[in-house]
Amino acid sequence: MQWETVIGLEIHTQLASKSKIFSGASIAYGAEPNSQACIVDLGFPGVLPVLNEAAVDMALMFGLAVDAEIGSRSVFARKNYFYPDLPKGYQISQFELPIVGRGSLTIDLEDGQQKVIGITRAHLEEDAGKSLHEDFHGMSGIDLNRAGTPLLEIVSEPDMRSIKEAVAYARKIHQLVVYLGICDGNMQEGSFRVDANLSMRPKGQQELGTRTELKNINSFRFLERAMNFERERQIDLLESGKTVVQETRLYDADRDETRSMRSKEEANDYRYFPDPDLLPVEITEQRLAQAGERMPELPDQKKARFVTDYQLSDTDATLLTQSRQQADYYEQVVATGADPKIAANWVTVELAGALNKAGLELTDSPVSAEHLGGLLKRIADNTISGKLAKQVFEAIWQGEGDADTVIEAKGLKQITDSGQIESIIDEIIVANPKQVAQFQAGKEKLLGFFVGQVMKQTQGKANPGQVNQILLKKLKG
Amino acid sequence: MHKKTIVELAAGLKAGEFSSVELTGHFLERIERLDGNINAFITTTAEQALAEAAVADEKLKAGDAGPLTGIPIVQKDIFCTQGVKTSCGSRMLDNFISPYDATVVTKLKQAGVVSLGKANMDEFAMGSSNETSFYGNVHNPWDNERVPGGSSGGSAAAVAARMAAAATGTDTGGSIRQPAALCGITGLKPTYGRISRFGMIAFASSLDQAGPMTATAEDAALMLQAMAGFDPRDSTSADHPVPDYSASLNDSLAGLKIGLPKEYFGEGLDGDVRTSIEAALAVYKGLGAEVVEISLPNSAMAVPTYYVVAPAECSSNLSRFDGARFGYRCDNPKDLEDLYKRSRGEAFGAEVKRRIMIGTYALSAGYYDAYYLKAQKTRHLISDDFKQAFEQVDVIMGPATPAPAFKLGEKTDDPVTMYLNDIYTIAANLAGLPGLSMPVQPVNGLPVGLQLIGNYFAEAKLLNVAHKFQQETGWHRLIPEGLD
Numbered sequence: 011m012q013w014e015t016v017i018g019l020e021i022h023t024q025l026a027s028k029s030k031i032f033s034g035a036s037i038a039y040g041a042e043p044n045s046q047a048c049i050v051d052l053g054f055p056g057v058l059p060v061l062n063e064a065a066v067d068m069a070l071m072f073g074l075a076v077d078a079e080i081g082s083r084s085v086f087a088r089k090n091y092f093y094p095d096l097p098k099g100y101q102i103s104q105f106e107l108p109i110v111g112r113g114s115l116t117i118d119l120e121d122g123q124q125k126v127i128g129i130t131r132a133h134l135e136e137d138a139g140k141s142l143h144e145d146f147h148g149m150s151g152i153d154l155n156r157a158g159t160p161l162l163e164i165v166s167e168p169d170m171r172s173i174k175e176a177v178a179y180a181r182k183i184h185q186l187v188v189y190l191g192i193c194d195g196n197m198q199e200g201s202f203r204v205d206a207n208l209s210m211r212p213k214g215q216q217e218l219g220t221r222t223e224l225k226n227i228n229s230f231r232f233l234e235r236a237m238n239f240e241r242e243r244q245i246d247l248l249e250s251g252k253t254v255v256q257e258t259r260l261y262d263a264d265r266d267e268t269r270s271m272r273s274k275e276e277a278n279d280y281r282y283f284p285d286p287d288l289l290p291v292e293i294t295e296q297r298l299a300q301a302g303e304r305m306p307e308l309p310d311q312k313k314a315r316f317v318t319d320y321q322l323s324d325t326d327a328t329l330l331t332q333s334r335q336q337a338d339y340y341e342q343v344v345a346t347g348a349d350p351k352i353a354a355n356w357v358t359v360e361l362a363g364a365l366n367k368a369g370l371e372l373t374d375s376p377v378s379a380e381h382l383g384g385l386l387k388r389i390a391d392n393t394i395s396g397k398l399a400k401q402v403f404e405a406i407w408q409g410e411g412d413a414d415t416v417i418e419a420k421g422l423k424q425i426t427d428s429g430q431i432e433s434i435i436d437e438i439i440v441a442n443p444k445q446v447a448q449f450q451a452g453k454e455k456l457l458g459f460f461v462g463q464v465m466k467q468t469q470g471k472a473n474p475g476q477v478n479q480i481l482l483k484k485l486k487g
Numbered sequence: 488m489h490k491k492t493i494v495e496l497a498a499g500l501k502a503g504e505f506s507s508v509e510l511t512g513h514f515l516e517r518i519e520r521l522d523g524n525i526n527a528f529i530t531t532t533a534e535q536a537l538a539e540a541a542v543a544d545e546k547l548k549a550g551d552a553g554p555l556t557g558i559p560i561v562q563k564d565i566f567c568t569q570g571v572k573t574s575c576g577s578r579m580l581d582n583f584i585s586p587y588d589a590t591v592v593t594k595l596k597q598a599g600v601v602s603l604g605k606a607n608m609d610e611f612a613m614g615s616s617n618e619t620s621f622y623g624n625v626h627n628p629w630d631n632e633r634v635p636g637g638s639s640g641g642s643a644a645a646v647a648a649r650m651a652a653a654a655t656g657t658d659t660g661g662s663i664r665q666p667a668a669l670c671g672i673t674g675l676k677p678t679y680g681r682i683s684r685f686g687m688i689a690f691a692s693s694l695d696q697a698g699p700m701t702a703t704a705e706d707a708a709l710m711l712q713a714m715a716g717f718d719p720r721d722s723t724s725a726d727h728p729v730p731d732y733s734a735s736l737n738d739s740l741a742g743l744k745i746g747l748p749k750e751y752f753g754e755g756l757d758g759d760v761r762t763s764i765e766a767a768l769a770v771y772k773g774l775g776a777e778v779v780e781i782s783l784p785n786s787a788m789a790v791p792t793y794y795v796v797a798p799a800e801c802s803s804n805l806s807r808f809d810g811a812r813f814g815y816r817c818d819n820p821k822d823l824e825d826l827y828k829r830s831r832g833e834a835f836g837a838e839v840k841r842r843i844m845i846g847t848y849a850l851s852a853g854y855y856d857a858y859y860l861k862a863q864k865t866r867h868l869i870s871d872d873f874k875q876a877f878e879q880v881d882v883i884m885g886p887a888t889p890a891p892a893f894k895l896g897e898k899t900d901d902p903v904t905m906y907l908n909d910i911y912t913i914a915a916n917l918a919g920l921p922g923l924s925m926p927v928q929p930v931n932g933l934p935v936g937l938q939l940i941g942n943y944f945a946e947a948k949l950l951n952v953a954h955k956f957q958q959e960t961g962w963h964r965l966i967p968e969g970l971d
Binding site: 049052053054055056057058059060061088090092094097098099100152279281282283286287288289 | 566567573575580583585586587589684685686687688689691692693719720721722723799800802803805806807808809811812813814823827847850851852855859
């Protein structure tokens with residue numbers, strides 16, 4: 011039978027606010043356990059939540075970016091269940107009237123086509139703490155530093171029909187929230203968590219099959235693997251006449267498999283109701299407009315502009331706008347007066363390659379945009395040859411100064427004085443009578459030999475165009 | 488000294504007739520001597536109180552004193568007090584020393600009051616007789632066999648027995664006004680949001696409101712002045728100007744329109760209580776007020792609405808008491824579920840469990856619409872009744888309770904009868920309106936409370952209306968026999 015995959019994603023993005031969503035405690039990652047949990051986060055008797063308005067503004071920016079319906083009123087609700095890492099015995103989340111309503115996002119498919127994925131909603135909520143099960147002699151430890159960290163949960167429609175589409179959608183959401191500056195996107199630290207709802211149905215069938223929800227996925231690679239495993243597992247079940255059980259399954263990256271965590275029957279009745287400690291959030295036109303003013307240029311807009319303004323190819327523009335940092339870096343290089351196409355090449359090939367090799371992020375690049383611009387300028391004005399430019403780049407990378415300093419210190423300045431080149435060529439012609447004779451007899455391939463000799467003499471500094479021109483003139487008489 | 492009101496005590500302190508240390512010592516001595524029979528205090532903080540009194544005396548000497556400087560009061564044990572046990576009347580928090588002060592506590596400290604300790608109360612403020620406290624019943628100072636009302640029963644009894652000059656209370660469905668009525672003192676529940684809830688252990692968040700419990704309306708004005716105001720730590724506190732509550736106390740009542748809801752004078756109201764209320768109304772007529780009958784047609788829905796909304800909220804609010812981080816933890820839990828079940832099972836009393844069960848049920852999938860959502864709708868109807876009423880009248884009056892204090896144990900077996908004791912007070916909480924109870928002519932030696940309900944933020948008006956009555960009558964100055 012032909013099977014069709016149906017996928018919807020729930021993505022938890024940790025918002026990049028300074029403090030928690032309902033208290034003033036810091037949300038910095040990696041602090042000593044429980045050192046960033048105040049009495050509000052600990053759920054002490056008598057404490058009350060106060061909404062961090064920055065989280066609301068970030069959610070609004072996301073809503074605008076996915077062209078979503080944004081209501082004038084949004085309500086926080088309590089999701090009630092007992093768990094040790096949930097201090098109050100309820101999570102403050104949203105149920106009815108989420109901050110961001112229905113929207114959509116367009117993704118690019120491999121075959122060059124585009125597809126619109128529906129976004130059901132995005133709501134604000136507080137994160138829970140963490141249970142630690144090691145080193146406590148049969149007990150569990152609780153770290154509540156993360157409790158109260160602001161999250162925006164982005165729920166998609168079950169619109170994706172392949173694992174590739176699902177990964178493309180997740181990547182695009184990731185790119186978007188990082189662009190917006192509302193999430194640091196760090197998947198290892200849990201700032202961007204993807205839960206996948208996956209089901210199978212015979213191709214052509216309208217009705218959806220029974221789905222499972224996959225959790226504990228902390229990279230795009232694992233997302234793809236988890237869905238692949240789950241897809242195969244469900245097909246095996248269905249083809250052997252068994253049924254898929256609706257349940258939550260954990261992905262185990264070490265074993266590359268998904269395991270049952272809890273079934274629908276074991277699911278909690280969360281008893282959602284509006285949180286009486288928090289007033290409804292009123293979203294005025296003015297506030298929405300202010301959020302719009304804070305919006306940076308989005309990836310798709312930026313890409314289109316790069317194609318138009320810099321005459322770049324679609325591929326180059328896509329590559330350059332993959333991250334906001336890279337696009338900004340590129341524009342800084344161009345701003346120094348560099349040729350946009352050459353700059354694109356250096357940023358996406360030479361610099362990206364060097365960073366990749368060194369395992370560095372662009373933000374940690376030892377070569378600044380100004381330095382790279384300075385280098386490109388010296389190529390453009392023939393101070394150095396393209397070949398030597400790589401050597402200069404190396405030196406800048408090593409911290410030996412800007413392009414001019416390196417060229418000066420290493421004596422790499424290109425020789426463009428015709429007289430000087432001419433005299434070097436004269437010496438070479440005198441020293442190699444045999445090759446000259448062969449060349450003049452028609453073996454023109456030997457031109458390369460003479461160029462090589464000139465470059466050897468000048469340590470590659472002679473201007474290649476001039477060398478060719480003068481050599482031909484001299485050899486051909 | 489204990490017979491004096493706050494206003495009189497403040498004058499005595501300022502004039503140097505006695506010091507705050509002497510006054511505090513006097514109240515501490517009365518607590519020592521009388522509270523064995525009343526049980527109004529869960530905790531007394533004698534040493535701390537005397538230290539606070541000494542600081543107050545310094546301020547008095549320096550001429551740096553406000554109207555509450557050096558006045559000894561008691562805090563209901565629902566308010567978190569830093570470094571002092573804050574039990575909420577429950578075994579669950581018997582070992583809980585709060586690491587912080589509630590906003591109400593901070594504000595009263597800033598006003599210079601001396602805190603004598605923490606007052607007994609129904610467990611987690613759930614009760615109308617103070618019989619659900621882990622720390623035992625409070626006895627009504629007017630009759631040792633009777634209840635003081637609840638849940639602020641300890642606060643009311645402490646003030647009635649003059650073991651403190653004033654007390655703080657909280658009112659979710661009548662928990663200030665009902666015990667004030669049964670103990671013969673003045674109790675004010677302000678507009679919802681008038682006083683910060685930060686640090687006040689939550690029972691039903693959308694109904695809970697703190698307020699003063701005092702001998703007189705004049706004293707209540709001073710206490711409210713110190714307690715009221717916007718608090719950035721409570722999103723539901725009102726960012727609304729706080730007037731000078733003492734300034735308008737003596738305003739004339741000529742032309743005041745008093746509304747009497749006919750629903751508050753029907754079946755179930757004790758005949759003698761009705762007579763006392765009518766006598767009080769005659770005093771108001773004498774002061775130039777006009778009395779008109781009004782209707783609050785949805786009154787009958789108040790109690791059932793309340794007993795869905797309040798338990799629903801409390802079932803969630805009390806989830807944090809799980810034995811994990813603070814409070815009671817059962818011995819040797821087998822596993823996580825055992826820890827939850829036994830910690831909560833052993834530490835919560837029967838009434839708290841009953842309400843958690845009711846509330847959990849009302850919020851459950853499949854029942855939410857029929858109970859919680861419907862209750863929200865009837866709550867709106869009740870509020871609308873008042874909105875219409877206040878288009879016709881300035882203040883609403885009626886009995887605070889259907890009858891005077893009942894006997895200890897009389898209603899403990901029948902929760903519904905117990906709940907009906909709050910039939911006249913609950914509506915003000917559902918609507919978020921201010922309400923005040925003050926003593927009128929007693930019945931068979933037991934106090935009777937007249938309830939005043941005002942429009943939103945009309946506390947100054949309620950205090951004015953109450954004060955004028957107290958200028959004409961002496962019921963508020965009565966002290967139980969043997970306690971003067």
